[in-house]
Amino acid sequence: MLMLKETKEGKARILVPAAERIYDAEVFYNPVMALNRDISVLAVRILEANSVLDALSATGIRGIRYALETPSEEIWLNDISEKAFKLMIKNVEANFNLRPIHMEKSTIFEGEKRIIVTNKDANLIMAENFRHFDFVDLDPFGSPMEFLDSALRAVKRHGVLAVTATDTGVLCGAYRNACLRKYLAEPIRGELCHEAGLRILLGVVIRYAAKYDLGAEVLLAYYKDHYFRIFLKLKSGARKADHSIKQLGYLQQEKNGKFEYSRAFLPSKKESHGPLWLGPLKDQRFVEELCKLSRNAPLGDEKKTRKFLNILMEEFDTPFFYDTHALARRNGLKVGRVAKIIEILEGKGYRATRTHFSPTAIKTEAPFDVVLRALKAPTLI
Numbered sequence: 001m002l003m004l005k006e007t008k009e010g011k012a013r014i015l016v017p018a019a020e021r022i023y024d025a026e027v028f029y030n031p032v033m034a035l036n037r038d039i040s041v042l043a044v045r046i047l048e049a050n051s052v053l054d055a056l057s058a059t060g061i062r063g064i065r066y067a068l069e070t071p072s073e074e075i076w077l078n079d080i081s082e083k084a085f086k087l088m089i090k091n092v093e094a095n096f097n098l099r100p101i102h103m104e105k106s107t108i109f110e111g112e113k114r115i116i117v118t119n120k121d122a123n124l125i126m127a128e129n130f131r132h133f134d135f136v137d138l139d140p141f142g143s144p145m146e147f148l149d150s151a152l153r154a155v156k157r158h159g160v161l162a163v164t165a166t167d168t169g170v171l172c173g174a175y176r177n178a179c180l181r182k183y184l185a186e187p188i189r190g191e192l193c194h195e196a197g198l199r200i201l202l203g204v205v206i207r208y209a210a211k212y213d214l215g216a217e218v219l220l221a222y223y224k225d226h227y228f229r230i231f232l233k234l235k236s237g238a239r240k241a242d243h244s245i246k247q248l249g250y251l252q253q254e255k256n257g258k259f260e261y262s263r264a265f266l267p268s269k270k271e272s273h274g275p276l277w278l279g280p281l282k283d284q285r286f287v288e289e290l291c292k293l294s295r296n297a298p299l300g301d302e303k304k305t306r307k308f309l310n311i312l313m314e315e316f317d318t319p320f321f322y323d324t325h326a327l328a329r330r331n332g333l334k335v336g337r338v339a340k341i342i343e344i345l346e347g348k349g350y351r352a353t354r355t356h357f358s359p360t361a362i363k364t365e366a367p368f369d370v371v372l373r374a375l376k377a378p379t380l381i
Ligand SMILES: C[S@@+](CC[C@H](N)C(=O)[O-])C[C@H]1O[C@@H](n2cnc3c(N)ncnc32)[C@H](O)[C@@H]1O
Pocket: 027, 028, 029, 030, 033, 037, 055, 056, 057, 058, 059, 061, 062, 078, 079, 080, 081, 084, 120, 121, 122, 123, 139, 140, 141
């Protein structure tokens, strides 16, 4: 029998496995992902998505929070595990006063909201509901690739697709062959690996979407706690897909840390990393709205979520960054204070900010030589 304990996150009270270590539990629950769920709930609120699919739901916490904390009226929770299915039903019953209709492999809760709990392969549930959902959430173990085609078919033509990838070792080049296989892209090692990994993930989703004549606008893409998360607003039409494809390209980096990137369908230089997305990682108004809503929302991890959203809001959105530690190491220099280097670059008229990818890094439009000179400035030493 599954040993359970109660936990609270946002407005939800959830029964979760009492196992000491998360990977020992028979149904998966990771409290560290509260920030991921907080941002997703705020996103669904902003997007006013009516029909939402939590395709890989485990305890049901994510879908239950969508149902409790957003105006969405039709919320689907699905998991292939029977134990998860039973727990999802228990958790819906604990949070809502809705009438259940039990069927084989699904239970429908009817009332003010409609909550549909199913026990199927996510690919099957998505195939059965072609272009049905305003918002599809893929939050798998590891890579989302096996669910991507079905998700792009299940989401409406102007809907939003949210994807988590926890296989950062693959996307960041620790397992190069796996990255080639799964993401059809050449990863990079070193200080740029996390941003490149995020952009490889975006790149492959955008290429998959293009097959269906769907373009995509990035509402938000970030890296946190060893996972990647993206929110893509789909745009219907071949031209929109062409436009998205034109924002793919390649990254090169020299030994001294200088990097270059260029938009192209095929790489033109040796030692190129990609293909990867070279467009924006956020829609500034969307992130500002997330920040604003987060001030009064019932979050699972208030402090962490608000702080992180603030960093995202302030971040200068340009491809890649200079990590002061890596740059100093690569060029035999002493490490300077990030705040001071930003001040120097701004003093010279360049935009420069911190980045969520690393506490020691700077995003800037300043050329490499200027950044290196700023790093060498005597005031820093
Ligand atoms: C990382 S957990 C989901 C966590 C959950 N979204 C949350 O926020 O707590 C991934 C879940 O996917 C389920 N799963 C794995 N393969 C599946 C498939 N093909 N179809 C449906 N569910 C699947 C697993 O049983 C597991 O519960």
